[in-house]
Amino acid sequence: MxxxxxxxxxxxxxxxxxxxxxxxxxxxxxDDLGADSLDxxxxxxxxxxxxxxxxxxxxxxxxxxxxxxxxxxxxxKG
Amino acid sequence: xxxxVVTGLGLVTPLGGDVETSWANxxxxxxGAGQITKFDTSDHKCTIACEVKPKDHEFGFDxxxxxDHKVQRQxxxxxxxxxxxxxxxxxxxxxxxxDDDLKLRAGCSIGSGIGGLPGIESESIVLKERGPSRVSPHxxxxxxxxxxxxxxxxxxxxxxxxxxxxxxxxxxAHSIGDAARxxxxxxxxxxxxxxxxxxxxxxxxxxxxxxxxxNMSMNDRPTEASRPYDKGRDGFxxxxxxxxxxxxxxxHAKARGAKIxxxxxxxxxxxxxxxxxxxxxxxxxxxLAMNMALRKAGMTSGDIDYVNAHGTSTMADTIELAAVKRVxxxxxxxxxxxxxxxxxxxxxxxxxxxxxxFCILAMRDQIVPPTLNLDDPDEGTEGVDLVPHKAKKRExxxxxxxxxxxxxxNASLVLKKVD
Numbered sequence: 001m002x003x004x005x006x007x008x009x010x011x012x013x014x015x016x017x018x019x020x021x022x023x024x025x026x027x028x029x030x031d032d033l034g035a036d037s038l039d040x041x042x043x044x045x046x047x048x049x050x051x052x053x054x055x056x057x058x059x060x061x062x063x064x065x066x067x068x069x070x071x072x073x074x075x076x077k078g
Numbered sequence: 079x080x081x082x083v084v085t086g087l088g089l090v091t092p093l094g095g096d097v098e099t100s101w102a103n104x105x106x107x108x109x110g111a112g113q114i115t116k117f118d119t120s121d122h123k124c125t126i127a128c129e130v131k132p133k134d135h136e137f138g139f140d141x142x143x144x145x146d147h148k149v150q151r152q153x154x155x156x157x158x159x160x161x162x163x164x165x166x167x168x169x170x171x172x173x174x175x176x177d178d179d180l181k182l183r184a185g186c187s188i189g190s191g192i193g194g195l196p197g198i199e200s201e202s203i204v205l206k207e208r209g210p211s212r213v214s215p216h217x218x219x220x221x222x223x224x225x226x227x228x229x230x231x232x233x234x235x236x237x238x239x240x241x242x243x244x245x246x247x248x249x250x251a252h253s254i255g256d257a258a259r260x261x262x263x264x265x266x267x268x269x270x271x272x273x274x275x276x277x278x279x280x281x282x283x284x285x286x287x288x289x290x291x292x293n294m295s296m297n298d299r300p301t302e303a304s305r306p307y308d309k310g311r312d313g314f315x316x317x318x319x320x321x322x323x324x325x326x327x328x329x330h331a332k333a334r335g336a337k338i339x340x341x342x343x344x345x346x347x348x349x350x351x352x353x354x355x356x357x358x359x360x361x362x363x364x365x366l367a368m369n370m371a372l373r374k375a376g377m378t379s380g381d382i383d384y385v386n387a388h389g390t391s392t393m394a395d396t397i398e399l400a401a402v403k404r405v406x407x408x409x410x411x412x413x414x415x416x417x418x419x420x421x422x423x424x425x426x427x428x429x430x431x432x433x434x435x436f437c438i439l440a441m442r443d444q445i446v447p448p449t450l451n452l453d454d455p456d457e458g459t460e461g462v463d464l465v466p467h468k469a470k471k472r473e474x475x476x477x478x479x480x481x482x483x484x485x486x487x488n489a490s491l492v493l494k495k496v497d
Binding site for chain 2: 017034038039042
C-alpha cells in the first residue's frame with residue numbers, strides 16, 4: 001500500500017470507527033463503511049488537513065470509495 | 079386513570095459510570111470533587127468541579143460500552159452521557175430489545191440545561207482562527223439539546239414522543255414529570271426520561287464564576303467546597319453526568335412482570351416571576367411547586383419520608399428550607415432531607431433526574447444519602463434532619479424531589495414505593 005493509501009485508511013478508520021481490514025481501496029464510504037453524506041464532508045476536510053490539498057465540492061461529490069480519495073489526493077498533492 | 083411507574087434506571091455521575099457504583103459511593107460519603115482535569119485552569123477563579131472520571135479510574139465511565147465510536151467523535155459529552163444512561167435504563171428494565179409494536183409506543187424525554195457548550199466554544203475558535211470552511215459538518219446536531227432524545231430514539235428505534243426539556247437546573251425533574259404526563263395521557267406506554275449536562279469547559283466555568291454562582295474560596299479543598307446548609311457555604315460546585323429512568327404505564331409493566339421501583343404520583347411546576355438568577359426571597363415559587371406535587375399525589379405532611387433538596391450550597395438553600403418547612407412543617411413532618419449535590423456537585427440539567435434516581439434507591443434500600451460537609455448548620459436548620467456526613471437507615475416509602483432553575487423555574491416530583 002502506498003503511503004497516501006495508508007494515511008487515507010487511517011483517517012477513515014479513525015473517523016468512521018470501522019475495522020481497519022474493511023477499509024480496502026474498493027470500499028464505498030456509504031455502502032460498505034456505514035458513512036452518511038455528512039461523514040463524507042468531514043472525511044474530505046480531514047484529507048485536506050492531512051495532505052494540504054484542496055478538494056472542491058464538485059470533486060468531493062465524485063469521491064465515493066476509499067480508492068477515489070487516494071487517487072484524487074495523489075494527483076493533486078503538492 | 080393510567081398510572082406511571084419507574085422500571086429502569088441509568089446513571090453517569092462523578093461517583094460512577096453506572097447506578098450501583100454511583101449509589102454505593104454516595105452512601106459511603108465519598109465525594110466526586112477534585113481539581114478540574116479537562117483544561118488548564120491557571121487563569122480561572124474556580125479550579126474545581128465534580129468531573130465524570132475516565133474509564134481507568136476506580137469509579138470511572140467507559141463511553142465505549144454503549145456509544146458508537148463515530149457518535150462519540152461527533153457529539154458533545156453531554157450527549158454521550160445521556161445515550162449511555164438511557165441504555166443502562168433500558169437494559170435494567172429489560173426493554174433494550176423491544177418488539178416493533180412497543181417501539182411505536184415508546185418515546186424519549188431527555189433534556190439538558192445548557193447543551194453542547196464545549197463544542198460551541200471549540201468550534202467558535204476554529205471559525206475565528208481557520209475560517210468557516212473548517213467548521214465541522216456535525217457541529218449543529220452534535221450540540222443541540224434534543225439530540226440525546228434523537229440519538230437514543232435512532233439507536234433503539236423508539237418512535238413515540240420525542241421531546242427535550244430545557245429549563246436550566248429543573249430540566250431533569252421537568253423531563254420526568256412531562257414524560258409521566260405523556261404516559262398518563264395515553265401518548266406512550268414507555269418513556270425514557272431524564273437529563274444530562276457537561277459544561278466543565280473554560281467558557282462554562284468562567285460564565286458561572288462571573289455570575290458569582292460558584293464556590294471560589296476552597297479551590298485548595300475541593301471535597302469540602304460543596305456544603306449545602308452549612309454556614310461556610312459559598313457557591314456551588316459544577317458537576318457533570320446524566321440520569322435517565324424508564325417510565326412505564328403500570329398495567330403494562332405488571333403484565334410483563336417488570337421490576338417496579340416506584341410510582342410517579344406527583345408533579346408540580348411553577349415560576350418565580352422574580353429574577354433571572356436569584357430565587358424569590360420568600361420561596362413562593364418553590365412552595366407552589368411542592369404543594370402542587372403533593373396535591374396531585376394526594377399526600378400531606380407526614381406522608382413524605384425523604385426530601386432530596388435542590389440545596390446547591392448557595393444562599394438559596396435557606397430560602398428552600400424555609401419553603402419546605404412551610405409545606406411540610408417545622409420538623410418536615412418527620413422527613414429527612416439531604417442535598418446530594420454535596421457529593422456529586424450540581425449537574426444542572428442532569429440534577430433533577432440523577433437526584434430522582436437517588437430518591438428511588440433510597441426507597442429501594444431504605445437508607446437516605448448524606449449531606450456532606452455539614453459541619454456548622456446554618457440558622458433555621460434546628461429540628462430538621464439534614465442527614466449530616468453519614469447516610470442514615472430509616473423507613474422511606476415516599477419522597478419529594480425539588481429542582482429550581484435560572485429564570486425562576488421550579489419543579490417538584492413526588493415518588494412512592496409500590497406495594
